[in-house]
Amino acid sequence: MHNEPSTSPVHDAAQHPEPVTLPTERPAGCPFDPPAELAQLREEQPLRRLSFPDGHTGWLATGHSVVRSIMADPRFSARYELLHYPLADVGDIPPAPPGEFLGLDGLEHTRYRRLLMGKFTVRRMRQLTERVEQFTAECLDAMESHGGPVDLVETFAQPIPGLMICELLGVPYAERDFFQEHVTTLFNQAASEEERGTAMAAMMEYLQGLVLAKRAEPTDDLLSDLTTSDLTDEELSGVGVFLLAAGFDTTANMLGLGTFALLSNPDQLAALRDDPGLAEGAVEELMRYLTVADPTLRSALEDVEIAGQKIKAGETVLLSFQAANRDPAKFLEPDRLDLHRKATGHVAFGHGPHQCLGQQLARVEMAVAFPALLTRFPTLRLAVPAEEVPFRANMNIYGVHRLLVTWDKE
Amino acid sequence: MDITLHRDRCVGAGMCALTAPGVFDQDDEDGRVVLLDTKPSPAHHAAARLAAGLCPAAAITVTAAREPGSSSTP
Numbered sequence: 204m205h206n207e208p209s210t211s212p213v214h215d216a217a218q219h220p221e222p223v224t225l226p227t228e229r230p231a232g233c234p235f236d237p238p239a240e241l242a243q244l245r246e247e248q249p250l251r252r253l254s255f256p257d258g259h260t261g262w263l264a265t266g267h268s269v270v271r272s273i274m275a276d277p278r279f280s281a282r283y284e285l286l287h288y289p290l291a292d293v294g295d296i297p298p299a300p301p302g303e304f305l306g307l308d309g310l311e312h313t314r315y316r317r318l319l320m321g322k323f324t325v326r327r328m329r330q331l332t333e334r335v336e337q338f339t340a341e342c343l344d345a346m347e348s349h350g351g352p353v354d355l356v357e358t359f360a361q362p363i364p365g366l367m368i369c370e371l372l373g374v375p376y377a378e379r380d381f382f383q384e385h386v387t388t389l390f391n392q393a394a395s396e397e398e399r400g401t402a403m404a405a406m407m408e409y410l411q412g413l414v415l416a417k418r419a420e421p422t423d424d425l426l427s428d429l430t431t432s433d434l435t436d437e438e439l440s441g442v443g444v445f446l447l448a449a450g451f452d453t454t455a456n457m458l459g460l461g462t463f464a465l466l467s468n469p470d471q472l473a474a475l476r477d478d479p480g481l482a483e484g485a486v487e488e489l490m491r492y493l494t495v496a497d498p499t500l501r502s503a504l505e506d507v508e509i510a511g512q513k514i515k516a517g518e519t520v521l522l523s524f525q526a527a528n529r530d531p532a533k534f535l536e537p538d539r540l541d542l543h544r545k546a547t548g549h550v551a552f553g554h555g556p557h558q559c560l561g562q563q564l565a566r567v568e569m570a571v572a573f574p575a576l577l578t579r580f581p582t583l584r585l586a587v588p589a590e591e592v593p594f595r596a597n598m599n600i601y602g603v604h605r606l607l608v609t610w611d612k613e
Numbered sequence: 614m615d616i617t618l619h620r621d622r623c624v625g626a627g628m629c630a631l632t633a634p635g636v637f638d639q640d641d642e643d644g645r646v647v648l649l650d651t652k653p654s655p656a657h658h659a660a661a662r663l664a665a666g667l668c669p670a671a672a673i674t675v676t677a678a679r680e681p682g683s684s685s686t687p
């Protein structure tokens with residue numbers, strides 16, 4: 204399929220190369236870098252044909268500028284049922300369940316987004332700084348009293364975003380351990396399919412109950428506020444499940460993988476530890492460099508001419524955020540982690556109408572958690588050889604399953 | 614410098630308030646962009662332009678107004 208002889212004598216192979224398949228293999232020994240072939244494909248053509256495992260021929264967008272344009276273009280749909288999946292032939296993709304507005308377009312999407320926007324502003328999220336500091340300190344206390352080595356994913360990277368989601372949704376304190384336990388099972392790859400199914404059912408049932416409780420007795424939180432909107436109980440608990448799915452695994456993996464990236468770049472780690480003023484810029488650069496939520500998909504609703512190519516209605520475009528965030532046309536020496544650079548303009552939170560709703564919360568969590576970890580444990584280091592750290596390959600969100608760390612006791 | 618908002622497009626991502634807090638804010642209720650200063654001082658111009666470029670919904674337009682005495686400064 205890749206080397207079919209061209210039937211046309213004037214076929215210009217440089218302009219219209221055969222469809223490629225999606226490279227997924229990261230370079231050996233460089234777990235933070237995207238597959239090397241992606242860089243080559245981007246250099247040849249930032250938008251090109253891509254073969255999907257179900258036989259569909261769609262597109263692969265790798266250039267920063269074209270990725271941004273397509274993400275912002277209303278002629279492309281985010282509806283799940285219009286998409287082809289890039290990693291396996293999964294057949295028809297069902298539409299988004301109630302509350303999961305990432306899979307909706309236009310007014311159906313803004314109906315949800317507008318209800319939630321006011322709850323995720325920069326100011327509101329910064330008001331949560333003290334809570335994040337408190338949760339982080341509790342996690343660090345627990346690590347310290349346990350003593351190294353500990354799994355940083357379990358003790359630090361997962362509990363912080365989990366507790367912040369509890370805070371947002373208004374999960375009562377007495378129910379937080381139950382909530383956290385099911386959430387971690389839900390996103391734990393070591394758990395069996397059955398265990399995860401049970402955890403998912405328990406979470407959904409729990410959130411349905413929570414919505415009813417908030418309707419009966421509103422408290423000061425997002426779910427209670429939304430009970431006065433036109434959302435049904437099903438849509439409301441669906442929003443809860445979706446916020447959990449969108450906000451937990453992403454942030455947890457940024458904290459886990461981000462710590463590993465810092466430990467692998469000791470000069471950068473020292474720079475951040477010694478200068479708390481660097482935190483906000485460091486978060487942007489870690490987001491760009493690691494781009495854990497990748498890729499995303501869109502489907503053309505009509506024929507679109509873009510970047511010198513003609514995309515036909517119904518064709519799926521795979522948008523490679525990691526390739527875009529390593530585009531040398533946008534970022535100098537893109538493969539270098541440099542906490543001092545201006546990484547603004549990265550697309551690690553997406554772009555366009557679906558750009559991450561929780562990004563200001565994620566920023567606060569990371570800007571608090573990374574420096575707090577490094578100041579509490581200045582001698583933090585891996586407790587296993589770097590090659591033995593288990594990576595999450597070919598999953599929606601990239602990261603590490605476990606990160607065993609230790610430190611010198613005072 | 615002139616700034617025009619298209620608040621109907623705003624998706625409340627907060628990039629403007631994050632990037633140019635002296636020029637943009639977000640409404641506490643609906644999360645949408647609010648202009649704090651229709652004619653920001655030159656010290657804020659670069660940040661305002663950056664914010665307009667970063668907006669995921671193209672809800673901010675920045676145009677360079679002809680300022681007396683400054684013919685071609687960026």
Ligand code: HEM
Binds near residue numbers: 305553558561565
């Ligand atoms: C570092 C952590 C995070 C990363 C890397 C991340 C990444 C992303 C990306 C790339 C998208 C766009 C997907 C697309 O357009 O296909 C997105 C959307 C979204 N994110 Fe995040 N996210 C993070 C944290 C959060 C948090 C903490 C929350 C909420 C508590 C959240 C809630 C959402 C929601 C609701 C959407 C869908 C928005 C819409 O469709 O309008 N995210 N996120």
